[in-house]
Amino acid sequence: MPSTFVSDAHSVLTFLFFSTLIHVLASPVTICLSSQIVAFSSSLKSIDANNQVFWDWAVFAWVIFVLFVMPIVVAWFVSWLWKKNRLQWILGKFGLSLVQKTPKAWDWFFLTHNKEGYWVVAEMDDGALVGGEFGGESFSSLSPHKEDLYLESAYYVDENHIFLGLIPNNAGVWINGDKVKALFFYSVSKGD
Incomplete structure (x- = not known):
């Protein structure tokens, strides 16, 4: 795809927007696993030779979900939306249509x-x-x-x-x- 970034500031704002979007979309899962995430985080802080890390597969799955699955799904969905001809006039109002970014x-x-x-x-x-x-x-x-x-x-x-x-x-x-x-x-x- 052609570059859609106008400046470094635009790039940073775009990345922040999509990072926030991913975490908002993943927040129901994050909230459900919050106690397990905190427990895992606490066990990492107290690592030494005698302590074992408390490993929770649900937390591991959450990390994979938030860091890999959600970005792929969001990128695919946004790309799919961006290519929809019916949405080009709306995207054009924000300077994001295919014509403007190509x-x-x-x-x-x-x-x-x-x-x-x-x-x-x-x-x-x-x-x-x-x-x-x-x-x-x-x-x-x-x-x-x-x-x-x-x-x-x-x-x-x-x-x-x-x-x-x-x-x-x-x-x-x-x-x-x-x-x-x-x-x-x-x-x-x-x-x-």
Whole structure:
């Protein structure tokens, strides 16, 4: 994903917000285990050669839950929400929409149109046309890397962008974004 951090202060505030959110979401479990957490913490303070640490598996599970599971779940959920087209106008009011946080049109297209397949025709600097299918096995680079595109299958294409047929024995085609004059995208219908 493109960087969404504007400054160091913005980064710190974002991290603080999500840390607080994770602990608020985990607070019911934390409250239920509070006496066990305190007992475990106390046993750690009195460690010496003669004392054994009081180990509670519920506290261990709580640590795993708060430090690993919750951040993954929250990150996935926020990412899922961020990509929802219906929410972009609300996110835009806070400067957080995909369009506002995506540095290049190339990134925006491939971040927001990754569910369905497309026929792609690349018009190269030298006038050549490269056609292929952008589907589940295809790949597009994103910022900060240079633009490049791997299409999972390559097709012969005429000057009207008509796909004439699959190039035999091809394993896809790589397109160097630096050499592309224009990219044309066509929806793949179910019958294609």
